[in-house]
Amino acid sequence: MERRTFLASLSAAAAVASRVPLKATEGPDSGRITLLHTNDTHSRIEPFGPGNGAISGKGGMARRATLVKQLRGQLGSILLLDAGDTFQGTPYFNRYKGRLDYQLMRMIGYDATTLGNHDFDNGVGMLVEAIESMEQLKHRNPPFAFLNCNFDCKGAPALAKRVRPYLVRDFPGVRVGITGVGVAFAGLVASKNHEGISWNDPYESLKPVVKRLREVEKVDLVVVLSHLGYDNKDGAPDDLRMPGQVAGIDAIIGGHSHTFLDAPVKVKQAQGETLVFQVGFGGVNLGRMDFALARGEVKAASGAAMPVVG
Amino acid sequence: MKLKPCNAFFFASLLSLHLVAQPPVTKAEVIPITEAIADDPEVQKVIEPLAAEIKATFGQPLVQAPQGVFRGRRGEENLLGYWVSDVMRHAAQPLVGVPVRFAITNAGGLRANLRPGQIKVGDIFELMPFENELVVVELTGAEVIQVVKEGLLRRGGEPCSGVKVKVEGTPQQATLTVTWEDGSAIDPSAVVKVATTDYLYAGGDSIPTLKKGRKPFTTGVTLRQMLLDQCTAIGKAGKELLPPAPGRYVVPASIQEAIRDKTFKL
Numbered sequence: 001m002e003r004r005t006f007l008a009s010l011s012a013a014a015a016v017a018s019r020v021p022l023k024a025t026e027g028p029d030s031g032r033i034t035l036l037h038t039n040d041t042h043s044r045i046e047p048f049g050p051g052n053g054a055i056s057g058k059g060g061m062a063r064r065a066t067l068v069k070q071l072r073g074q075l076g077s078i079l080l081l082d083a084g085d086t087f088q089g090t091p092y093f094n095r096y097k098g099r100l101d102y103q104l105m106r107m108i109g110y111d112a113t114t115l116g117n118h119d120f121d122n123g124v125g126m127l128v129e130a131i132e133s134m135e136q137l138k139h140r141n142p143p144f145a146f147l148n149c150n151f152d153c154k155g156a157p158a159l160a161k162r163v164r165p166y167l168v169r170d171f172p173g174v175r176v177g178i179t180g181v182g183v184a185f186a187g188l189v190a191s192k193n194h195e196g197i198s199w200n201d202p203y204e205s206l207k208p209v210v211k212r213l214r215e216v217e218k219v220d221l222v223v224v225l226s227h228l229g230y231d232n233k234d235g236a237p238d239d240l241r242m243p244g245q246v247a248g249i250d251a252i253i254g255g256h257s258h259t260f261l262d263a264p265v266k267v268k269q270a271q272g273e274t275l276v277f278q279v280g281f282g283g284v285n286l287g288r289m290d291f292a293l294a295r296g297e298v299k300a301a302s303g304a305a306m307p308v309v310g
Numbered sequence: 311m312k313l314k315p316c317n318a319f320f321f322a323s324l325l326s327l328h329l330v331a332q333p334p335v336t337k338a339e340v341i342p343i344t345e346a347i348a349d350d351p352e353v354q355k356v357i358e359p360l361a362a363e364i365k366a367t368f369g370q371p372l373v374q375a376p377q378g379v380f381r382g383r384r385g386e387e388n389l390l391g392y393w394v395s396d397v398m399r400h401a402a403q404p405l406v407g408v409p410v411r412f413a414i415t416n417a418g419g420l421r422a423n424l425r426p427g428q429i430k431v432g433d434i435f436e437l438m439p440f441e442n443e444l445v446v447v448e449l450t451g452a453e454v455i456q457v458v459k460e461g462l463l464r465r466g467g468e469p470c471s472g473v474k475v476k477v478e479g480t481p482q483q484a485t486l487t488v489t490w491e492d493g494s495a496i497d498p499s500a501v502v503k504v505a506t507t508d509y510l511y512a513g514g515d516s517i518p519t520l521k522k523g524r525k526p527f528t529t530g531v532t533l534r535q536m537l538l539d540q541c542t543a544i545g546k547a548g549k550e551l552l553p554p555a556p557g558r559y560v561v562p563a564s565i566q567e568a569i570r571d572k573t574f575k576l
Binding site for chain 1: 345346347349350352356357360361363364367405435441528529530531532535
């Protein structure tokens with residue numbers, strides 16, 4: 001299919017979707033939520049320039065802001081999420097040390113992100129400074145959350161008070177719990193850059209958090225922001241194997257492996273299915289997953305990657 | 311990207327949502343369908359002046375290179391590649407805390423010469439537009455020799471640092487000698503640290519033995535940043551950027567030709 005035709009139909013689909021939502025008309029027991037997401041944006045503030053093959057001219061944070069705004073207007077219940085590695089990749093990072101990335105993410109209206117290995121590239125101190133600059137920005141959108149449950153940040157108190165294991169958000173008919181996991185530092189992050197932070201097994205760290213979200217927080221939908229990678233051939237924990245190891249996850253928003261998926265992959269788990277998704281890198285695509293729930297149970301789930309083109 | 315299945319999936323998904331939801335009929339509303347996504351004015355207003363600033367930094371002078379540093383024409387050594395691999399090796403050492411004996415990059419990744427005169431930030435971006443990162447791995451001495459050999463057979467010798475390479479004889483009957491840069495023999499069983507790029511380590515440019523590298527350490531530092539830092543340091547020290555000495559690859563012209571013709575075997 002021609003790109004032009006595809007895009008037109010995709011926009012049409014987005015428009016049709018906006019007619020489907022249940023919102024208040026559906027009754028208190030039902031609802032729907034759309035997860036919009038990015039991963040590994042790597043300081044790609046501007047669209048990719050020419051000479052980058054298939055991704056030339058794609059991406060850009062100003063366009064992403066427009067797309068999110070359009071979808072927010074159409075769909076209502078939206079969470080805007082990211083799976084880490086916001087830092088490193090363009091001169092913007094060298095110059096603004098990640099502060100610009102986080103500030104723009106707040107302006108676009110992100111709800112939460114997690115920490116990838118490259119977010120530690122300038123050390124914990126600079127990471128905290130970038131988060132602080134985002135928190136101090138004067139903007140109508142609230143600061144977004146940093147979610148991780150497998151880093152022990154006790155030795156880095158300034159970061160520890162800004163990273164929480166999970167977040168719960170209420171929407172009409174849907175209560176959503178979000179958590180995050182990060183990749184092991186060994187071989188990826190120099191030890192001086194993660195001083196005071198130790199890494200724990202992500203599956204083992206997730207189990208009690210998912211249980212708490214389900215049983216104590218009584219959420220209807222559990223979302224994991226994962227910077228582990230899609231399919232690790234070396235046996236390291238990854239997104240495809242997570243549903244089999246940790247029961248009760250509805251959606252995994254992945255990163256790290258820069259995997260371009262056109263649509264989420266459905267993976268069987270003890271309590272049904274988990275949607276595993278990842279949208280490449282650099283903000284080339286915006287991921288979208290829709291969930292329709294009735295009486296706290298997922299009744300339908302699907303999604304697609306939306307190209308960010310100008 | 312496969313667009314068609316994605317699109318089909320999208321509509322299927324909407325159908326399934328529709329069936330479950332069975333929403334009451336809502337009032338139709340015209341939503342404009344445009345393929346291009348416009349820039350959000352609020353976000354673009356923040357980015358614009360910063361983009362101008364970033365572009366201005368491309369003109370910033372770093373260091374004088376009176377002779378320039380060139381990749382070399384056919385039959386000449388790739389001194390630019392030698393310089394890049396030297397920078398990689400020396401930048402890797404403090405990151406891993408132990409000596410790095412060998413570094414290798416790919417000639418194909420160096421996209422422009424450094425022309426004689428003032429070297430600016432933009433020149434380094436032209437030379438290295440990619441976001442490739444420095445990776446440090448462990449190889450045995452025998453594997454280092456094999457890596458050199460693979461680069462030689464494929465491209466007549468990929469730029470490297472820390473070794474000297476000599477091919478003698480004729481295209482029909484040649485011998486390869488690889489030593490450390492001081493001429494000492496490479497112990498085939500010794501384990502050494504090797505600096506390379508994430509691209510080559512992942513199997514790019516057909517140096518398969520690099521993929522065997524053990525204990526990979528991804529530094530998170532791009533090659534470009536390393537080159538920028540090195541030029542800044544030389545410039546600040548009031549020195550000039552000069553090409554490294556030739557003589558790392560000594561290959562007879564007849565064998566170079568046979569390599570290009572893909573008729574050479576070792």
